[in-house]
Amino acid sequence: MDGTGAVVTRDGAAFERLARAELPGLYALARRLCRDEAEDLVQECLLxxxxxxxxxRDQDAGGGWLRAILTNVWRDRVRSDQRSARETPIGDMADFSLYRTLVDEDPFPYSDSLHLDFLATFDADDVHAVLDRLPDRYRAPLVLRYVDGVPTKxxxxxxxxxxGTVLAQLHRGRKLFEHELWVYAAERGHV
Amino acid sequence: MTTTNCREAVRELWRFLDGELPPDERLGVEEHLERCVRCCGELEFAQALRGVLAAQRAEPMPADVRARLEQFIDDLE
Structure with missing residues (x-):
């Protein structure tokens, strides 16, 4: 055992190769999970x-292994909040449809693709900002499923x-995301 | 013939696109989409929204952050 508490049974260079190769993906995932503490989250994951x-056992699975550890670190940090926090009431938003809202409000008259025109007003930073508005419990399943492609199970x-809890959080997260896109666009005078 | 209505179909569109619906529910959504133009619009929009989310994957890592994290890795050795 070395000074960090590690039981070193493998070539340290192998860990370094894996960690360096996966750094961009780990950091991007950490930013999506907790924007301001991303670097700290990655450090704890690496440790x-x-x-x-x-x-x-399978070094080819190292990327997924590291992302699972990162998610575990994040989960441990927010677990007390998840247990103590009440389910966020989203009320009427449970059935909010951004598509229906766009069709009804029609912010892009004479367009046959108004829903796509609306989405084209958002760059990557805008989408990131909207995701940041979602509570952890809804943002995390949403980004893991639809940004990182992790299966729901x-x-x-x-x-x-x-x-069942994750499925419910995904549904609520999607509705909140749609609603916040609309609110964000309205705040910037896009609709 | 199933009796999936618009509310139920829209609620399940993302899971439909995920391929995660049980066969009977998937069939219900498919049959509804065959006869509901508005929900086909919802489907197209859901696909576009998924594309917007998937595009978030490409966020670059700032050079200074990368340097600090690589130093952290070196210090672990």
Whole structure:
């Protein structure tokens, strides 16, 4: 065992290669999960991964292994909030449809593709800002599923939640995301 | 013939696109889409929204952050 508590059973260079190769993806995921503490989240992930590197059997699966550790670190940090926080009431928003709102309000008259025109007004920073407005419990499943492509069952395992809870959070997260896109656009005079 | 209505179909569109609906519910959404133009618009919009989210994957890492994290990795060795 070395000074960091790691049981070093593998070539340290192998860990370094894996960690360096996966850094951009880890950092991007961390930014989506917790914008302001992303760097700190990645550091804690790397430390945990280094200590557990000997347990990684398939090095080709190293990327997914690191992302799972990162998600676990994030989950541990917000777990107390998730347990203590009440379900965010979204009321009428449960059935909010941005598409219907766009069709009814028609901010782009004479356009046959008004829904796509609306989305084209958002650049990557805008979308990031909208995602940031969502509570952790809804943003995390949403970005894991639709940005990182993690299967819903895997998200449930990573977050330590029942599948039904994740499905409900995904539904609420999608509706909140749609609603916040509309609010964000209205605040900037786009609609 | 299933009896999926607009509210139910719209609620399940993302899971429909995910391929995560049970067969009977998937069939219900498919049959509804065959006869509801408005929900086909919802489907097209849901696909576009998913594209907007997927595009977030490409966020670059600032050079100074990368340098600090690489130093952190080096210090682990």
């Amino acid at each position: 945990r991964a280094f200590r557990a590197f000997g347990s990684l 895997t998200i449930a395992r990573l977050l330590g939640l029942p599948l």
